[in-house]
Amino acid sequence: MSHVLLRHRDIADIDRLEVYRQNRGFEAFRNAVASMKPSDVTKVVKDSGLRGRGGAGFPTGMKWAFMDDKSWPHYVVANADESEPGTFKDREIMERNPFQFLEGVALASYAVGAKLAYVYLRGEFWQLAARLDQKLAEMQAAGLLGDKLFGRGYSLRIHTHLGAGAYICGEETAMLESLEGKRGQPRVRPPFPPAVGLYGKPTVVNNVETLTNVPLILLNGPDWYKSMGTPDSAGVKVFSVSGRVRKPGNYELPFGTTFRQLIYEHAGGVQDGRPVKAIMPAGASSSLILVDDKALDTPMDYASVRTLNSDLGSASVIVIDDSVSIEWVIKKTIDFFQHESCGKCTPCREGTFWMRSLIERPAAGRTSVPVDMLLGVARQMQGKCLCALGEFATMAVVTGIERFPADFQPVAAPRQVVEAGR
Amino acid sequence: MSLAQKYAREVQLILAKYPADQKRSAVMPLLYLAQREEGYITRAAMEEIAGLLEMTATEVAAIVGFYTLYHDRKEGKYRMQVCTDLPCALRGADKFIESLCSNLGIRVGETTPDGLITIEAVMCLAACDRAPMFQVQSADGLEYHEDMTVDKTMELIRALGRETKEPAR
Numbered sequence: 001m002s003h004v005l006l007r008h009r010d011i012a013d014i015d016r017l018e019v020y021r022q023n024r025g026f027e028a029f030r031n032a033v034a035s036m037k038p039s040d041v042t043k044v045v046k047d048s049g050l051r052g053r054g055g056a057g058f059p060t061g062m063k064w065a066f067m068d069d070k071s072w073p074h075y076v077v078a079n080a081d082e083s084e085p086g087t088f089k090d091r092e093i094m095e096r097n098p099f100q101f102l103e104g105v106a107l108a109s110y111a112v113g114a115k116l117a118y119v120y121l122r123g124e125f126w127q128l129a130a131r132l133d134q135k136l137a138e139m140q141a142a143g144l145l146g147d148k149l150f151g152r153g154y155s156l157r158i159h160t161h162l163g164a165g166a167y168i169c170g171e172e173t174a175m176l177e178s179l180e181g182k183r184g185q186p187r188v189r190p191p192f193p194p195a196v197g198l199y200g201k202p203t204v205v206n207n208v209e210t211l212t213n214v215p216l217i218l219l220n221g222p223d224w225y226k227s228m229g230t231p232d233s234a235g236v237k238v239f240s241v242s243g244r245v246r247k248p249g250n251y252e253l254p255f256g257t258t259f260r261q262l263i264y265e266h267a268g269g270v271q272d273g274r275p276v277k278a279i280m281p282a283g284a285s286s287s288l289i290l291v292d293d294k295a296l297d298t299p300m301d302y303a304s305v306r307t308l309n310s311d312l313g314s315a316s317v318i319v320i321d322d323s324v325s326i327e328w329v330i331k332k333t334i335d336f337f338q339h340e341s342c343g344k345c346t347p348c349r350e351g352t353f354w355m356r357s358l359i360e361r362p363a364a365g366r367t368s369v370p371v372d373m374l375l376g377v378a379r380q381m382q383g384k385c386l387c388a389l390g391e392f393a394t395m396a397v398v399t400g401i402e403r404f405p406a407d408f409q410p411v412a413a414p415r416q417v418v419e420a421g422r
Numbered sequence: 423m424s425l426a427q428k429y430a431r432e433v434q435l436i437l438a439k440y441p442a443d444q445k446r447s448a449v450m451p452l453l454y455l456a457q458r459e460e461g462y463i464t465r466a467a468m469e470e471i472a473g474l475l476e477m478t479a480t481e482v483a484a485i486v487g488f489y490t491l492y493h494d495r496k497e498g499k500y501r502m503q504v505c506t507d508l509p510c511a512l513r514g515a516d517k518f519i520e521s522l523c524s525n526l527g528i529r530v531g532e533t534t535p536d537g538l539i540t541i542e543a544v545m546c547l548a549a550c551d552r553a554p555m556f557q558v559q560s561a562d563g564l565e566y567h568e569d570m571t572v573d574k575t576m577e578l579i580r581a582l583g584r585e586t587k588e589p590a591r
Contacts, residue, residue, distance in 0.1 A: 165490030
């Protein structure tokens with residue numbers, strides 16, 4: 001099957017404008033501006049069943065339809081902050097198939113009547129941002145951006161904006177704060193960005209992968225898109241596979257592919273032929289899946305992964321084998337969230353700090369992690385923070401302790417936390 | 423010389439990206455411009471940016487403090503920022519940074535005596551499939567180095583040292 005998103009793997013040099021155009025590039029954008037009403041574009045996307053690929057899985061067309069038409073101007077912000085540990089898909093899309101992504105931004109902008117769109121990239125994507133700036137200049141020179149496009153009244157400009165190292169800016173309202181020149185701290189919701197977003201105006205925030213789907217959906221129609229994947233989760237997904245597999249990388253597959261197929265058929269199986277012990281399907285924010293045959297044969301779509309009491313999220317699949325201690329795993333996730341908590345909400349700021357000091361007790365020479373106290377802190381954080389970070393910080397902790405109790409047994413003497421790696 | 427004088431055209435291009443009544447949005451790109459000078463942001467630069475954007479210097483300093491890629495102190499000429507997050511650690515990143523540091527005779531967070539290299543442990547850099555990996559941050563920007571070994575890294579450090587001694591111009 002040829003790729004929908006990672007098309008650079010089928011078509012050489014698709015990152016060059018003329019090659020992209022030879023492969024029907026910007027046809028969808030031209031057709032939309034020349035002969036479709038903005039609301040018709042939204043309807044096609046709605047009918048395709050496309051859901052947001054950043055993690056939340058919210059229906060994309062529905063989000064666009066929520067834009068408040070009594071308040072103007074409208075903005076589109078592409079979320080290219082990709083910072084979830086285990087996620088590296090948007091980077092490959094933007095590096096290798098940039099025009100399809102940018103055409104997606106353009107189509108979203110036309111659909112919601114935005115004349116100005118921003119691509120918010122994490123600061124580490126410094127070189128990538130410079131490349132995208134070049135691509136945007138080429139589009140401008142080719143009459144694909146600018147004023148009165150395709151002889152119609154529609155005008156559009158797209159700019160990049162670099163973050164500077166803050167996981168929280170992937171949260172959409174923190175991203176908007178950051179884009180407004182403030183510290184990236186989440187806003188109280190509601191109101192949601194389609195009502196009150198950038199500069200207080202209606203704003204659509206979509207993930208890079210989500211937007212990259214849009215041009216081909218417009219070209220081939222919603223039924224084509226729905227013919228892939230499952231009824232609950234239409235289309236294809238880029239799965240980022242990392243951890244203890246032989247061939248880590250991005251794999252574009254239809255929703256509904258099983259964990260077993262992903263790990264063994266695509267990612268080459270586990271290093272040293274060891275068994276899979278745990279899977280984190282949504283990066284560091286995951287509820288840990290205790291792996292058995294049933295889990296391995298579970299289809300990766302939003303609804304099925306939920307039956308394992310986890311979530312597919314952004315589909316950044318971290319594979320953990322039986323040589324790795326779950327205590328060490330949650331120490332890593334706690335470190336991450338403690339570092340990345342923005343400090344706005346007390347339960348998250350203090351809770352991540354306390355979780356870290358509790359999980360580090362063995363390293364400080366005490367005998368074991370006080371598991372009940374750790375669980376107590378995690379549970380007190382849940383449901384008490386403005387954004388999902390406070391929640392995410394507890395996921396691996398709670399499910400790790402509940403589902404892998406043997407990894408937290410007290411031992412008689414001080415010990416070192418077992419570390420993975422070579 | 424002030425940023426506005428030295429980088430007049432770039433400052434103008436940055437400001438043009440944002441609506442005229444939303445100048446404050448330019449604070450992050452202007453801070454990157456300021457960092458290009460010394461590898462860190464001086465108090466004077468913060469004050470100049472505050473003036474340009476009608477913010478207070480305290481507000482600008484708060485941005486510098488919040489985001490990890492802005493620095494307000496001089497460190498090594500090159501900051502080697504090694505990802506030690508879970509996916510990289512599952513592929514040996516902890517051992518990598520440990521032996522890199524022992525090769526250099528410094529600890530994480532420290533700078534080599536010649537002021538060339540600072541080693542930092544950082545959070546996920548979206549390169550989990552190519553660990554061990556790090557980025558090098560310097561006044562000139564950021565560069566990724568993936569699928570690295572300690573030997574390859576020491577070679578890179580030697581090359582950076584040579585470049586510093588004989589500037590290519």
